[in-house]
Amino acid sequence: MAQARSKPKVVAENARPAPKLASKAASAKSSAESAGDNFWSEKFSQAACVTAHWMGKPIAFLVAAAAVLVWAATGPLFGYSDTWQLVINTSTTIVTFLMVFLIQNTQNRDTMALQLKLSELIIAVNEAENRFANAEDLSDEELEKLHEELRNQAETTLGALEGRRAARDKKKAS
Numbered sequence: 065m066a067q068a069r070s071k072p073k074v075v076a077e078n079a080r081p082a083p084k085l086a087s088k089a090a091s092a093k094s095s096a097e098s099a100g101d102n103f104w105s106e107k108f109s110q111a112a113c114v115t116a117h118w119m120g121k122p123i124a125f126l127v128a129a130a131a132v133l134v135w136a137a138t139g140p141l142f143g144y145s146d147t148w149q150l151v152i153n154t155s156t157t158i159v160t161f162l163m164v165f166l167i168q169n170t171q172n173r174d175t176m177a178l179q180l181k182l183s184e185l186i187i188a189v190n191e192a193e194n195r196f197a198n199a200e201d202l203s204d205e206e207l208e209k210l211h212e213e214l215r216n217q218a219e220t221t222l223g224a225l226e227g228r229r230a231a232r233d234k235k236k237a238s
Contacts (some may be wrong), residue, residue, distance in 0.1 A: 112169040119166070131155075 118124055135152050142148040183197040199210065 109169070109173075112166050115166055116170045119163070 179200050186192045186197045
């Protein structure tokens with residue numbers, strides 16, 4: 065039976081305490097607002113997931129392509145009028161507008177899931193630096209500084225590896 069490893073705790077360097085509410089009334093009001101917000105957030109999330117699921121299928125593309133072909137085919141019937149053109153322009157604008165929110169929601173969920181998975185891996189690896197587990201919360205300047213630090217470490221490691229390879233190849237050649 066595999067032995068369970070204890071996970072080190074992640075402690076944020078710039079941890080901020082959670083704000084405390086002034087009274088129970090404020091807490092109750094906040095909970096009620098949160099429940100309402102949570103309901104709509106959950107409904108939007110469900111609708112976005114279902115829509116994204118269906119819009120990512122080939123049939124969705126085929127339906128959209130068929131709609132464009134039908135629109136194009138009706139051009140001569142309507143004399144290629146301004147109204148005929150307005151139909152496709154308005155339709156595509158509305159769909160694009162709504163899809164922006166859908167794509168952003170999907171991207172936010174995917175990014176958060178990826179961040180959580182990476183954080184779990186960083187925390188689980190004993191040799192890893194836990195300060196990377198909350199990197200998404202750092203400022204742009206802190207991220208740039210961390211990026212530069214890791215780039216320097218990578219270059220140092222690459223230099224060491226190239227040195228070992230050169231020594232190994234030299235040894236083989238002898």
